[in-house]
Amino acid sequence: MTRILGLSGSLRRGSFNTGLLLAARDLAPEGVQVELYEGLRDIPPYDEDVRAAGFPPVVEDLRRRILEADALLFATPEYNRSVPGVLKNAIDWVSRPPHQPFDGKVAAIVGASPGALGTALAHYHLRQVLSVVGVYVLPAAETLVGGAGAKFDAGGLLTDEATRNVLRDRMTRLVDLATRLAPRV
Numbered sequence: 391m392t393r394i395l396g397l398s399g400s401l402r403r404g405s406f407n408t409g410l411l412l413a414a415r416d417l418a419p420e421g422v423q424v425e426l427y428e429g430l431r432d433i434p435p436y437d438e439d440v441r442a443a444g445f446p447p448v449v450e451d452l453r454r455r456i457l458e459a460d461a462l463l464f465a466t467p468e469y470n471r472s473v474p475g476v477l478k479n480a481i482d483w484v485s486r487p488p489h490q491p492f493d494g495k496v497a498a499i500v501g502a503s504p505g506a507l508g509t510a511l512a513h514y515h516l517r518q519v520l521s522v523v524g525v526y527v528l529p530a531a532e533t534l535v536g537g538a539g540a541k542f543d544a545g546g547l548l549t550d551e552a553t554r555n556v557l558r559d560r561m562t563r564l565v566d567l568a569t570r571l572a573p574r575v
């Protein structure tokens with residue numbers, strides 16, 4: 391079983407980005423399990439003095455879950471052409487030594503927005519941040535879901551068949567990358 395940890399950068403009820411992860415969980419190929427991380431709201435603002443005294447338990451929990459995952463799936467909204475602060479804050483916590491768990495992980499980035507560009511700029515900011523902490527981000531395979539308002543139903547279910555197919559494809563590619571970079575013996 392390949393375990394993908396899904397991290398949404400939105401705290402919003404009815405979030406399109408969390409909706410992408412829920413769809414990915416439903417569409418996961420045989421042998422793949424997508425688990426959603428739901429603790430983002432509880433991660434405190436980064437404080438180096440606090441870290442020096444020891445990671446808060448919520449951060450330890452996230453670090454452990456990232457370490458144990460075979461791959462990561464980030465669903466990021468775009469806020470002012472970048473990554474939401476809550477997501478960047480969580481990445482900052484996780485990235486601190488010792489034994490930072492991002493190093494050598496594989497990840498894919500998806501993002502949904504009501505706007506036409508579908509999180510393109512946030513996507514590239516997140517790619518940059520993840521690269522510097524040692525994550526292999528799936529090359530090419532941009533997953534930019536624009537016009538999201540028309541692609542989800544009122545209950546937050548992803549109904550757009552083309553986007554559902556793209557998610558299936560991204561998970562297949564992500565598992566392939568994870569397998570190539572970390573072959574099991």
Ligand SMILES: Cc1cc2nc3c(=O)[nH]c(=O)nc-3n(C[C@H](O)[C@H](O)[C@H](O)COP(=O)(O)O)c2cc1C
Nearest residue numbers: 400402405406407408467468469470471503504505
């Ligand atoms: C502070 C803030 C800044 C935003 N900036 C952008 C932006 O730069 N580009 C964009 O496409 N949408 C922007 N939006 C709109 C979001 O794409 C929209 O709220 C979206 O639904 C957020 O994702 P979610 O549905 O997963 O919560 C912004 C929203 C907020 C709250």
